Amino acid sequence: MDSTIRAREEISRVMKSYGFPLRKWTSNNTQVLDGIPKSHLLSTDFLEFEDTSTVKALGIRWNARSDYFYFITKPIDSKGIITKRAILSAIAKLFDPLGWLAPIIIVAKILMQNIWLEGTDWDETVSSTTMNRWQTFVSGYAEINNIRVPRWVNFTPCATAEIHGFCDASEKAYAATIFLKITLEGKVNVNLLMAKTRVAPVKTISLPRLELCGAVLLAETMESIINQLNLGNLATHFWTDSTIVLAWIRKPPCSWSTFVAHRVTKIVEKVGNKNWRHVDSESNPADLASRGLPAGELVDNPLWWQGPSWLQEDDTKWPVNEIEQLTTIEEKRVHTHTSTVNDSQDILNRFSNFSRALRVISYIRRFYQRTHPKTKSFFKTESNLISPDEIKLTTQCLISICQKRYYSEEYERLKSGKSIGGKSEILPLNPFIDKDGIMRAGGRLSASSDLSYSERHPILLPYSAKLSRLYVQFVHQVSIHGENQLMLRLIRSQFWIPRVKNMIRSVIHNCKVCTIYKKRSQAQLMGILPEERTTFSRAFTNAGVDFAGPFNIKSYRGRGCRISKGYL
DSSP: OHHHHHHHHHHHHHHHHTTOOOOOBOOSOHHHHTTSOGGGBSSTTTTTSSTTSEEEETTEEEETTTTEEEOOOOOOOOSSOOBHHHHHHHHHTOOOTTOTTHHHHHHHHHHHHHHHHHTOOTTSBOOHHHHHHHHHHHHTGGGGGGOEEESOOOOOTTSEEEEEEEEEEOSSEEEEEEEEEEEETTEEEEEEEEEEEEEOOSSOOOHHHHHHHHHHHHHHHHHHHHHHHOOSSOEEEEEESOHHHHHHHTSOGGGSOHHHHHHHHHHHHHHOSSSEEEOOGGGOTHHHHHHOOOHHHHTTOHHHHHOOGGGGSOGGGSOOOOSOOOOSOOOOOOOOOOOOOOTTOOGGGGOSOHHHHHHHHHHHHHHHHHHOTTSOOSOOOOOSSOOHHHHHHHHHHHHHHHHHHHSHHHHHHHHTTOOOOTTOTTGGGOOEEOTTSOEEOOOSOTTOSSSOHHHHSOEEOOTTOHHHHHHHHHHHHHTTSOOHHHHHHHHHTTEEOTTHHHHHHHHHHHOHHHHHHOOOOOOOOOOOOOHHHHSOOOTTSSOOOOOOOOEEEESSSSTTOOEEEEOO
16 A cells, blocks of 8 residues: 555656646546545545546446446437447447457347348348347347456455456357466455357358367467466466367367367467366356347356356365376378479579579589589689689580580580481581580581680570570670560570570560560640531532642653653
8 A cells, every 4th residue: 555655746746747637537446546635536526436446448348336347328218210220330449358258148139140141231121030139139238238347356465366258159159267266374356357259151061170269269368368468477377168179179270170280389389288278168258258148147147247156166066077198109001202303494493593503503513513522623712602614614514514415416416426417406507526525506606706605606505594684685685685686696696596696586475574664655635626527518518729739740651751740
């Protein structure tokens, strides 16, 4: 009490020093309010009478004199035209942030879902069945005003606290309730802390899966409450009346289907799977929230407000856990899969950029040379960057591998000094192998001294090779998205690719930049037609004259024909 009064005084002094004097003080203890002028209280006779000791807090009323929460509801008109809009408006007026009225509100939620499924419009009168169910709900609605929820849960720093969570589901909804058990000097007090409900999905799912959804809702709510209470090592217990859910939770998630596995994983991550126990449906307060209850039956319902009666006892008198923990290791059939690596698979299929492919493969070659001392090392460099010589060597290596893969027969015949077959597509190019083992085109430009060696004898690349397409894309980017003729000139200065024009058109067609910035032909905006051409009239009422020329006119065919000008 002293710390509370001291905190009140310090807060008042600080706020007053900045020009914010505090008013409307309230408390359920007169000692806290002593020393405060009555003009600064919520009312001058606060805590003296029941009707003057009421405070609104988050839409709920708190009676400070008796220290309990209660609800004040306005009557619902059920005699007029009942539409979907009117029902939703009435339901939304009931504010219940902690779910104390969950068994009442879930009835309205289920009713609203049925109205949606019936396809009723917002301002359309609901069906007779829905009308009867709504009138039944409204008839007991006023009983909510008789509900009293104590604010204090009898907790003190010397007490022992336990938190118990219950979950359940029906075909229409699933719910979770949480109770706080306080034990002090042999006296036990249990109070409802919070409850949550969810309407079942429109798509029909089995009842065990709905029970599992209720367990997930309990785990999420429990995690949030434990973080907010901040009571240190708080004993937690989880109860469900579904033995199937208990079996799901206690086995590894990978043992179940996707739906079950995902939710079991979420439960284990949030609250674990050790303290889950079984409770019968009659002792499960979450059953009330999943099925719904009239307001009159909820007012003094001990199962809802204090939980099952055995919670007042010690754990030796709790329900026996019928589901034993699985202690034996389950034998499972393991399926193994083997895969074969195709040596002919092109490593360039992993790349979409020619420069990046050369750089990565150069690093791979450098790593291989450094980890295999017996391998001949072509370059010795301490720099981490790839040198131009390494890029050149990698390019020659890729070209050689590509030619040996796609032109294997031609390469072997040329290497052995034989002529290639007559059906080969590169026969007209008179190919040969140079000093680096690269196959080049012969051609008829060998005697030209103005052309480079690669221009006279370009390197042969197959059309279907990934290397060819990567290089064409590279040339397209280097030439700043050049057109067909420019790309053809640049490519043939180094390589000869059969049907390269088709590949160039394909690369340009698939280029997003070229597609965006490609100039579209503009349509000529025509002038307005004269009135004479748009007005209905007899033929030849209006006449027009035009002039064109000059035109060159020949009087006859053949040489020496004189050309004269003519006009139209």
